Every structure is written in structure tokens, then in C-alpha cells.
Amino acid sequence: MRSGFISLVGRSNVGKSTILNAIIGEKISIVTPKRQTTRNSIQGIYNDKDCQIIFVDTPGIHKPINELGEKMDKISYSSIRDCDIAVLVVDAGRKFDDGDQYLFDHLKFDCKLIIAFNKIDLTNINLINSLKEKYIEHYNPIAVIEMSAIEEFGISDLINKIKENLDEGPQYYDLETLTNVDIKFRVQEIIREKMLLLLKEEVPHSVAVQCTEIVSDVSPVEIYAKIIVERDSQKGIVIGAKGKMIKKIGTKARVDIEKLIGRHVNLQLVVQVVENWRNSSRFLVDNW
DSSP states (O other): OEEEEEEEEESTTSSHHHHHHHHHTSOOSOOOSSTTOOOSOEEEEEEETTEEEEEEEOOOOOOOSSHHHHHHHHHHHHHHHTOSEEEEEEETTSOOOHHHHHHHHHOOOSSEEEEEEEOGGGOOHHHHHHHHHHHHHHHOOSEEEEOBGGGTBSHHHHHHHHHHTOOBOOOOSOTTOOBSSOHHHHHHHHHHHHHHHHSOTTGGGGOEEEEEEEEOSSSSEEEEEEEEESSHHHHHHHHOGGGHHHHHHHHHHHHHHHHHHSSOEEEEEEEEEOTTGGGOHHHHHHHO
């Protein structure tokens, strides 16, 4: 059997989580149009008759402006150091800019590297050729893949190229396991996804979610979660006039949580202010 760990790395919003979900065939990582949706390292396990591939979705690499951003970058860099093959995901529809140059200046690979040009349906021949030239010259990858994860185009090409370059190895997970994260983490991410989609401006990026308790021996299942914000004004926005926004967040989150666990859910949300939590080492250590 061939097996190994594959790190999906790149800038924010290039489609790393969409690629992971398309490969596994289930929503493992949340996906939104907003930057820095992924904050943690999340594994998705792919199995077929002769291999097991553990894909590791990582936060988008960016120039950090707070301790949370620094922690997210460290997660991505650590994932590269620990992987067998890295897949650098590039947005094929976006011109080379300062964010790409930041990658060139800070992102080094000591492992095998595949470059996946995602969103190929949103580019043109001149742009994609220009991007390929810059990235291939800088990184000298073992392979280049064109793909559109949202259309599931190029997914099999990526898997096949990875399999060609994997060594013999053990089966790390049983065949029924799809991810390494537990149910509480997935519930937290579902709630946070709904806030990213429903709330405007910078408020969603100032929010964290803690699933504090799941009571599964009752019907419906009782789930309790805290939404953490940095200021009282953000708390008011999350709750909304007469509680309309938090009710909307809870309603949309409950639908996805019930799909996940296959049971009816009573979701209880509360909002707590933790001032400047994104720059609080104590909060980040205790909760990440």
C-alpha cells in the first residue's frame, strides 16, 4: 500500500478547502468567499484499493497583523515540514501580486511539490501562462495540474499524480474515518461558517466559536456553544435587533449540524465578549 500526508497550502481563497471537500466527497472544511475562512489544520482521509492519502487543509498564508494571524501562518508552515508532498494551490484567475510575492519570499519547500492552478475556468490563456512561468521558475515543481475544484475538474489528475509520487507506507486510519477532527470542532466550524456568510465587514473575522457541550442521550440532541467577540458593539451585531441575527445563525447552522449527525438538534447559542482575543496568547493557547 502507498500512503502519506499531503499538505494543501497557498493564499486565502484559492480553493484549498473546496479541493479537499471534492476529493473526500463530503464537506470536511467550511467554505466561504471571505478570506481566512480556514483557521486550523484539518485532515481529510482519502482511500482507494491501493492507497491511503491524508490531505491536510491549512489556513491561507498571509502577512499577519495579529497573534491569530501569526498562529495560522505557523500552522501552514508546520504542515509543509511534516508532509510527504506539498500541493501549492494558486488562483489561476488572479494576476500575480504582492500576496504571491509574499509567498515567494516566505514559503520554501524541502519536500516534493505539486502546483495546482485552481479556478482554471476563470482565467485566460495569457494569464495562466504568465502565472505558470513565474511559479515554475521559482519553485521547480515535480508536476503542474490545472483544475477547477468547484466543477470537480482535475481532481482525479491531482490524485493520480500524488499516487505516482507516494512511497510504500502504513494505513494510518481505518477505512471509515474521513477526518481527524471531532464532532465539537465540526459543529464550531459550521456555526462560524454561517456567521462568515451572514455578517458584513470585519465582524466575522473578530469571531470565534466554542462548542461547550453536546448532550447526545436526549432527543433532540442538545448542543451548547459560545460565540466569542472582541467588543460590545460586535456582540450587538451578532445578536441583532430583537435577536433576529443570532436566531438566523442558529437556524442555518442547525440544518447543517443535523445533516452531519443524522439527528434533530436543539442548538443553544450565547455571545461572550473577550476583548482583543486575537492578540491574546492565553486565549489562543487555551482554545486553539
